[in-house]
Amino acid sequence: MALSTVSRVRRQLPISPWLFAAPGLLITGAFILYPFGSTLANAFTDRRTLIPGHFVGFANFRELWHDDMFWTGLRNSTLYILGVVPALVVLPLLLALLVQKNIPGITFFRSAFYTPVVASIVVVGLIWVWLLDERGLVNSLLETIGVGRIGFLSDQWLLLLSAMAVTVWKGLGYYMIIYLAALANVPRELHEAASVDGAGAVRRFFTVTVPAVRSTMVLVGALSSVAAFKVFSEVYLMAGPSGGPAGEDTTLVMLVQRTGTGLTGRVGYASALSVVVFVVTVALMLLVLRADRKEDA
């Protein structure tokens, strides 16, 4: 290996720690921290993709306040949290309880339930676009049982709801594994004591399981709400680049992508939108952490 030659040269130099850390620090600095700083700076300019731009103060934020599309995006991203997070906190826990017992074939089921996590969001999005199509499988089944066809992908609200369902579907397996790890640490004596006291399965779930995995539920809530607020791909693929009927399904990150890219991209304005994404993301994390601490006290 080339490294051994290098090692002879560098043997006694005190700079080696920095050489070890240098690639990581360089990449992180150049492609995460520098863009972060320049996003904050650009938010106060009228920079465009090909035009450097000038300082404009809070003009971008004032424009944003009067931009209907911004409020649509903020509304949809917020609705996404409300729709997705409760489902992703509860359903994977129930799923974890279902696959926890070591009955024959259970490892197969655990793996199978994880498959949607492995697939690309593009694949997942396109699979569901076809399933929920006017003439797709779901509608064929609905028609067969006499419900009739539903335009999942043509109505503004149904579209958003369908995208949420897809996000939940893709996330189930991931959070199931997190809950499984937490459930493995629940002392078995607790369940036995509750059983002896005559508590049924449902009762034990609420008095033993839920308190024991509460901190994991908070973690899942935090992870999924931050991810939900930044939703892009599901809605982009299912509603189309322009965000569904009259753009009514546009999310905040979709708006960032649409405004800021291309040769005429409004980098300054898109940066102001990005700042809103930051602020809400950080606020969400703080909110969840505080809720956790309060319950501990």
Next chain:
Amino acid sequence: MSVIERTRPVQKAAVREPRVTDEHGRRIRVWELALRYTLLLAVLAITVGPFLWQLSTSLKGPTEDIYSSPPTFLPEHPTLHNYKRVADTIPVWDYAFNSLKVASANVVTNCAGSALAGYALARLRYRGRRVATLVFILAMLVPVEGIIIAQFTTMRELGLNNTLIGVVLPGCIGAMNVLLMRNAFLNLPYEIEEAAYVDGANVWQRFLRIALPSVKGTIAVVAIFAFMGAWDDFLWPLIVLSDPSKFTLTIGLNYLHGTFANDERLVAAGTVIAVAPLIALFACLQRYFFRGVGEGAVKG
């Protein structure tokens, strides 16, 4: 962290008739078992069914009705015709090769870069180590979606937009991977390395011969998640790539869907091509996939 690995051995019930017992050796009642399997099969249909439907659609020939109600689940005359048509419509194999290049590069840079940086943070005593650790922690907290436009302008300034290098660079040494490696190195007993130090081994030798082989598991986790992350990524390549000849599979699929949305068989074949390699990888290396979820969630 893996739950799957930590299954307790099932105790054999000391009775004549074969009985299914749970992990504590208690018998599970038949009705409960039936209920469990019914629920498991229902969830299986919901999670895996859509993939199978997609596969089935991709194998149906041009004369077969894919819209029938009630639906026909199995293709009557399975054919690979649609896969040939995808390759005629878009350069799907070139896109797959681009995705492979991006994913492989991402694996190599993430493994090497995060192992080196993680080792420096965990083991080497030098001034500024805490600042360096803080840099990675802060970087991990920055939401990528919020800086993506600035990343794009940075790439333009470097002249790397619309290149595969530009696709790889921003995520090529993930801050979370660095911190994962740091934790792995911190968990190693220090005495062995001290002994090697006394024997005159230098930093590189201690890193390569002693520390690195002991954290193979974590490296495997980093490698798998780097591969999956790059192969599946959508938003960043969508922004940075504009020339159709440089597309990765996900962007190519989006293009295929945008242009031939009404040809479901064609899109289905494209998605199967994109998802099959990852499902194969997952089937072979499940352990590490699950382990990664635990480590990423608990320590990240």
